[in-house]
Amino acid sequence: MKAVFSLTVTAACLTATLANAGPQYGPGVSDTEIKLGQTMAYSGNASAVGIPTAGGTQALLRKVNESGGINGRRITLISLDDGLSPPKTVEQTRRLVESDEVLAIAGSLGSAPNAAIQKYLNLKKVPQIFIMSGSSRFLQPKEFPWTMPFTLSAERVGEAYGRYIREARPNAKVAIVYQNDEYGREGRSGIRKGLGPEVDKFVVAERAYEVNDPTVDSQIVSLKASSADVLFHVSISKFAAQGLRKVHELGWQPLQFIDVPAASIAVTFKPVGLDRTVGVMSGTYFKDLQDPTWQNDPAVKEYLATLKTYAPDIDPYDPNAAFGYSVGEAIVAVLRQCGDDLTRENLMRQATNLKKVPLSLLLPGITLNTTGQDYAPIKQIRLMRFNGTGWDAVGELMDLP
CATH class of the missing domain: 3.40.50.2300 (Response regulator)
Incomplete structure (x- = not known):
């Protein structure tokens, strides 16, 4: 773990010094940046899913960065192609963790690719959050405390x-x-x-x-x-x-x-x-953007405007784009909840302590809720x-x- 300050203190002033300690930073974090990693299918048969999904996430993060980021810190999401191939996922994830030194892996696509890196990330104590997969294998907090999904199983x-x-x-x-x-x-x-x-x-x-x-x-x-x-x-x-x-x-x-x-x-x-x-x-648990019910919904209008501005090549009516956008909102919600304690440990602590967090495209009445015993963010349909x-x-x- 990196630290941006060092302390030489006596026992007498230890309590006061810790009370006034500055921001706590993990890998990939500085005063100006929060670096995250992700693998996505930009090539292969699953690219029709991966490209719009990644586009939706990146559009949301670009909008947040343009508005000042998270407490002045820009979010950098390094998104690498794995073609939905588990061996490639392993290779790219190791690069993200060991070379790019990202804070966390966030919003990676696919059951088999995420399963291939699950043990590695848990051994390294690197958060693997908001996995885009409906597999229940990612809901085992006792065995894999650093892994949590986004979707309903x-x-x-x-x-x-x-x-x-x-x-x-x-x-x-x-x-x-x-x-x-x-x-x-x-x-x-x-x-x-x-x-x-x-x-x-x-x-x-x-x-x-x-x-x-x-x-x-x-x-x-x-x-x-x-x-x-x-x-x-x-x-x-x-x-x-x-x-x-x-x-x-x-x-x-x-x-x-x-x-x-x-x-x-x-x-x-x-x-x-x-x-x-x-x-x-x-x-x-999501609004269908083609359903006339949501034609004048303010959140849907904002989503469509965001995609048009920050991802103009992505079809905003593709449900994968909307899904990726929602994952981006969830990532931002957790980072805001972390405050200035941007360590891997606190990121995981906050991700598993979400209380009634709204997302723009969730149906009315559905919010994100997690606990240390139940990592599933969405529990209604x-x-x-x-x-x-x-x-x-x-x-x-x-x-x-």
């Missing part, structure tokens, strides 16, 4: 969906199509958990797909043959759109759920056809149903266990 979201069906349609026949990776398997597990002890009575068919599969058409055809009347898509936008399109082509009419990562009018529904997706359900132009709320906000 796929398992918690799936459990909310399953619980809704168990209560609203006790005689449902459920089919699940899911991505065959950590994200998809956890979402599937959550749905099954939410359906309760009689899960095998509900679930009549399940099919997995690989992220490099060209389509999910064969899986949807197979699931239709099960005569299910509820279909869960535990899928990212590309495959959710394919699945919704195939269901329509087959003339199948189950109640369909798409997962939070795919709950976008712009990215998922428009390619399928808005009229073909009426009645599809999902859950969210709202179920919703697409009406052809926007989302209608279904029930009240749901608290997630």
Whole structure:
């Protein structure tokens, strides 16, 4: 750890000296700068997610810096390309920690890349905060006290969906199509958990797909043959759109759920056809920027203006950009809460002690809240149903266990 002052004191004046001590600085921090690190998919198949996500975060930080930064300190986010490849993530993260000497790793993308650096960062006692992944592996504060996520875990979201069906349609026949990776398997597990002890009575068919599969058409055809009347898509936008399109082509009419990562009018529904997706359900904790409900929302207007000014090449209606912007706001909130104690230890202490912190694009009533025992910043979700132009709320906000 760096120190910007040294003390030579006698025992008699130790207490008074410590009381008047100046700012406490960790690596990457000075009177004028706070240096953070991040890995992001700027290349490869995931670049369509990584580029707008990083653009949203950087736009927010540029705006904050132009307004004076954090107590006069400029935030420098060194964001390096890993192509969503874990070996590259390890290489780039070591560079950020050991060569660039960043204060923390903040807002890195992906389950497998973050898992690859989790032990290393915890051994080094480097904060790994606001991970962009729905994996529950990043919610183990006893084993990994320097790691915390940003998003709701796929398992918690799936459990909310399953619980809704168990209560609203006790005689449902459920089919699940899911991505065959950590994200998809956890979402599937959550749905099954939410359906309760009689899960095998509900679930009549399940099919997995690989992220490099060209389509999910064969899986949807197979699931239709099960005569299910509820279909869960535990899928990212590309495959959710394919699945919704195939269901329509087959003339199948189950109640369909798409997962939070795919709950976008712009990215998922428009390619399928808005009229073909009426009645599809999902859950969210964010405002959908294409929903007319938020057309005159001041926070949304500010977000759109910020992206236009500081990231003009990024589509502000891409939900990944909005997500990255929100991560940027969360980073800023923690840094402000740190005050002049900008050490790694205090950064982690403040990140795990958030109380009702608002973010511009979270739904009304949802704020960030963390404790030393529960690192999950977001603990609520709202179920919703697409009406052809926007989302209608279904029930009240749901608290997630």
